[in-house]
Amino acid sequence: MTQLADGIFYTVRRSDRARRVRVTVEATRGVEVVLPRRAAQRDAGAAVRELAPWIERRLREAGEQRAAVAARGDKVPYLGTMLTLVPQAGRTRVVQRDHTLLTPAGAARVPALELWYRRKARAEIAPRVERAAAQLGSSYTSLSIRGQRTRWGSCSAKRALSFNWRLLLAPEAVLDYVVWHEVCHLEAMNHSPRFWSLVAAHCPDYREKAAWLRQHGGTLIL
Numbered sequence: 001m002t003q004l005a006d007g008i009f010y011t012v013r014r015s016d017r018a019r020r021v022r023v024t025v026e027a028t029r030g031v032e033v034v035l036p037r038r039a040a041q042r043d044a045g046a047a048v049r050e051l052a053p054w055i056e057r058r059l060r061e062a063g064e065q066r067a068a069v070a071a072r073g074d075k076v077p078y079l080g081t082m083l084t085l086v087p088q089a090g091r092t093r094v095v096q097r098d099h100t101l102l103t104p105a106g107a108a109r110v111p112a113l114e115l116w117y118r119r120k121a122r123a124e125i126a127p128r129v130e131r132a133a134a135q136l137g138s139s140y141t142s143l144s145i146r147g148q149r150t151r152w153g154s155c156s157a158k159r160a161l162s163f164n165w166r167l168l169l170a171p172e173a174v175l176d177y178v179v180w181h182e183v184c185h186l187e188a189m190n191h192s193p194r195f196w197s198l199v200a201a202h203c204p205d206y207r208e209k210a211a212w213l214r215q216h217g218g219t220l221i222l
Helices: 043-050 050-072 106-137 165-169 170-185 193-202 206-219
Strands: 004-005 008-015 024-027 030-036 075-078 083-089 095-097 100-104 142-146 154-156 160-162
Touching: 004 043, 008 043, 008 050, 030 043, 030 050, 030 142, 043 050, 050 206, 075 106, 075 165, 083 106, 100 106, 106 142, 106 160, 106 165, 106 170, 106 193, 154 170, 160 165, 160 170, 165 170, 170 206
Parallel strands: 008 030, 083 100, 142 160
Antiparallel strands: 004 008, 024 030, 075 083, 095 100, 154 160
């Protein structure tokens, strides 16, 4: 249910995993307050009021992100290139023809596009991970493609790597940076100076790529 505090509309979601009140602002979801299961309902409104200036700034940024996505028109980005969408009645899956994507028409288009991107993500990311791990002399236990809401990639203590399929909507160099970031965690499971030294050795302009994700990550949606 949508609620209002200090002129800001927000929704509340309770989570068994949450240990504290968390506020997120996304281009597609708006303002969401995540509450620990036993937190009082009033804590959500208090958090929104406390963070109102930050929320308003993020809402402005989200509006700019939505405008950037809308400006694509009938095109979607793919690792720095633009692919033209051609809906076809009766089609059930996406097929690529050079720089064109033949897609289902209507409401079925976005789910079919996401499935296509997920499949392409594994094909693009797996060989990059293999090459990076080989260069480092490291190994990993598994590789998964997910649709995390707040993370671009991860490396678990069990050396399992995970990447967000939405990275294929970013420039290729940004994807390469995230791959190196996570693969370097196989050698340093933290963000210590040693870790960043490893990242810099293989991706010297990583700061620029990380900044791009912070600024444009909200536009990596279909």
